[in-house]
Amino acid sequence: MRYAMAVDTKKCVGCSDCVVACQTENDVPIGYCRDWVVEVVDGTYPRLEIELRSERCNHCGNAPCVRCCPTGASHIAEGGIVLVEPNKCIGCGACIASCPYDARYPHPKGYVDKCTFCIHRVREGMKPACVAVCPTKCMYFGDLDDPNSDVSVILKKRKHKTLIPEAGTRPELYFLI
């Protein structure tokens, strides 16, 4: 089992619904976020291109945050989902510094927090909150080992990329381009 997510940059309108949905689903404190939206504009008026990306933890296959965690609080759960166990986390910040995507943040309660791919929902057969809410249905989630999962199907069909693959982290958040 290998969970992954694909975001269609051609459909995303950057509305940030994924961010609010994550916040209310996971009690992310006001002022913090586990996911965010990036806009890239390229070109000169009127020859322009725009890319919109809903970003979050890449649940890397080679996760530097898990490697550098001194206590094992950062760990890999089923399907490759990278999680933090708050009661093991000492809040040293090493994992935050180790993430090239800046996907983690120090929760005001002290431990480090991040996207969980909504594992509590996934375990119950639901989609992550961001995927479930997206008005443009631009996000696909599923098991890469299952050739019929939403994410496998779309990745077969569409051209895609990952972010900073050269960092060697083997990210599992794909962007359809």
Place this chain on the structure above:
Amino acid sequence: MNEELIISGRENLMVDPHLHIWHWPIPLYLFLGGLAAGILFFAALFYLMGRENEYRTAVRRIPFIAPIALIVGLAALFFDLRHKAFFWQLYTAIRLESPMSWGAWTLLVITTASVIWCALHIREFFPEWDWKYRWLIDLETFFNKYKKVLAWVILIYAVITGIYTGILLSAFNARPLWNTSVLGPLFLASGLSAGAASIVLGSKDKKERLTFTKIDLIILGVELFLIIHMFMGFLASTRVQIEAAELFLGGGYTMVFWIFVVFLGIILPAALDLMELRGYHIPAVIPGVLVLFGSLMFRFVFVFAGQISRWLY
């Protein structure tokens, strides 16, 4: 024009607009760790070389700084933890992939060893010292018997600690400025020079001071070489590392790095050391303090600038 911006209002504290997760306690901790490593390295080395009596200050007296530095350093580290109540979790796992983990264990070993080392030399400061309890006296006897082993342990762990202070940072691929293998040796060198400088500062023996001035000069030379080496590496590397190096080559940290770290912390004390060796009388306190100051600034600059350097995407 190329524009790249986060449009969902992300403002995660200590992460945005650029990483600032590690504040002053971390560079302080790295400095004190390096300093202690340098001091203990020389103490163990000169002891094992059988030069204990010639280099009394280095072997017997200055090491008293080490456990203090280590404990203050650890306190600083603890202070920077955000989930302090779970600090003990650090010592429930040995995770060799995590420099933070093996560093914590290394520090535990070297702090203990340094305390023992100091205990063995406590009569340097308190000639009338009495351990009072039988078991403490037995322990002293035991460690005196195996002092050589202890010295070896200290020597090895001092090197590990010195390198660790650099590797802690260089292991982070995500921060291009830190992500260079030169950082381990560089931080080790910086720690050794700080150690040597404190011996020069603390010793009243002319010969001892001269020896450590020489040692210091050599290490400062090595440091300079490593810094040049590091920049060559960065500039010959990928875009992100070139941009990281540019933080020191015209970027926000240019002045503070070249003036405080390189000039005041390395070149000037080296020049003063050289003059001293050539027979000019230079008050020992000047190069010594400069080296310590430079070594501390080096950590600050590197920890802060490194957090700004990132992969652009």
Place this chain on the structure above:
Amino acid sequence: MATRRQFIRISAMGAGAVMAGAAGFRLLASELTDGQKATLAALNKRTPTYCEVCFWKCAGWVYKDDKGAIKKITGNAEDLNCNGRLCPRGTGGVGMYHDEDRLRKPLIRTDKRGTQSFREASWEEAFDYIAEKIKKISAEHGPECIALFTHGSGGKYFSTLLRALGSPHVAAPSYAQCRGPREVAFQATFGETLDSPERLDIRDTKCLVLIGSHLGENMHNGQVQEMSDAIDKGATIITVDPRFSTAAGKSKYWLPIKPATDMALLLAWMNVIITEELYDKAYVEKYTFGFEYLKEHVRNMTPEWAYGITTIDPTVIRETAREMANASPAVIVHPGRHVVWYGDDTQRMRAVAILNALLGSWGRRGGFYRPETFELPEPPHPAYPTPKRTWRTEFPDIYKLADTVLANGVCDASVPDPSRNCQFKGWIVNGTNLMETLPNQANTLRAIDELDLLVVVDTMPMEITGYADVVLPECTYLERYDDLRVVQHRKPQIALRAPAAEPMYDTKPAFWMARELAKRLGVIEYFPFEKIEDQLDWQLKQVGSSMEEMMKIGVKTFDRSADDLYFYPDEDVEFYTGTGKIELYSSLLADAGFDPMPVYTKHEEPPAGYYRLNYGRAPMHTFSRTSNNPNLTDLMDENSVWVNPRVAKEWDLSTGQYVHLVNQDGKRSEFPIKVRVTERIRWDSVYMVHGFGHQEKKLRRCYGKGASDTNLITKVLVDPIMGGTGMRGNFVTFITDLAEAEVAS
């Protein structure tokens, strides 16, 4: 572990198939946050609602944690408006409930209007005060002199109250400040208005033309969803916008038009479609009136002619016209929504309507479907008294085709004028911040000055509350019942809003307020049910449902009365126009003395050193009403002024710098605004998101953040046909030295 698993077991209905026990549940209870627990809690604990953050009114479910605290809102999968997916504002609706700056108690003014000097009062006292004033105004001037401004569900009850008293004056700024011209134009062309949600079959369209609609930035939920479906299906999108909008970024063709010249492009498209005979001949022949007139009318309006006006390459105009024709009839020239731009907006919307008619998209799959609205019986009440006069009698010769009460009309008619014998004396304002909604604030303030009574009903201390005599704190939509939602769609549906929590503080629902006032004003018979839930249950039982059922399902879908979503081939369709046909040549407009076919008029251009002020929406905010919502300010807490790099260079501006804007009349922005240097905007205009720059200090999160476009719209280009207030004729320049700006003020 077993008990834990039972706790999280979820009934099969709801957000997807549930496989309780399929995966080992390894998380400890303590690891779940309250919000996560709320998700996992039994789904029958959720409360149905429909959203009140914007006018789209998506139906959804409110989730609470086991302590009864509201945690999150999700869409109702059955709802055609949202298909189970709320937009960011709907998802962030919880912030409206949790906002600690909410109005908490009834307030009565103690000093001058606009000074925010209030004392707290009991509901009794507030109602007595209002009732007494209303009685006095009714006696002295007649009940017609009381008007209601509304943009919210609660308006329904105040509207009943006013009608019962004998005033027909219920005005919604959503008309003359927004979509009024469109409704008049489509009425004139097709004999029907578009209403909300618009009857656009975007999901099945092959070509979507957005001209002045920034869909995706305006988060009209169902439409955004369908645009995404259309993209998936490979539809062509053509976007006309001087700004590189989000939608432009998804378009095959982006036409970076010179602002204020859209009419020329629309006419040129008609020219191409007619001269190249690309129009739907059978459709035009069968259903339309006035084709020959139109053909003659646009004969000379060639793409080359339009090029000189719009700066759009003639080949692109031709290509895009052909692209539309290729997709015909599955093509939509989007009518937009906020269409009050330059004062000739009804005519521009006519051009849009005509273009759709030529392409045969009205009544066709992938074009405009035939919506159906559920007929819900109203509770029995006596007939409303006939008003003795209306605002219309005060404006006999202007805005002839306005088919509803104009908010700005009421505003104008509140200022004494020798030409009018009625003057509005009392306003009730429900859920609309007139200070940010109506252009020309000075005029609004003058009107307010003349009032004997201004009652504001709101959940938040918006700017307008500062001018109220009485402020009535309404509870949020999550704490109240409201009327069943009945809106048009592909299938008729009703949706229930039930309270998920008791009202916080001393807030109350509008139904109760209006009924309490009705008691005091002797018109209680118009509110036959004491409790709104009894009224809803009565209504539901009339149509074979009940409160009990609706609490479980939230949304009920009914069958269409006929299977006629689209025109049948060769169906004889009767259009509600003068000629019974789609009027390319409008008899209605001709009779009223207006141009029967749209004509291009040149609009004023910015003077040297000034830039046209364009404004729009951000997907995470609804006008100015959400700017203090904690969840939504988290996404965007201030607006910025978009500036082309060329302009930035000229003014030496850089991204992140704060500047003041000053308009052509010397009106300066109240607060400095952050610059965003971006290629996404033309060099002759600037752009900002509407709804920021709040001046009310009680709105602690948004006070002083960003600038208000409304503040800078002092020049209003009124549409002579229906009174729409065109707001795109204002020009601004920069004050880069903030200190100097402060002195200048």
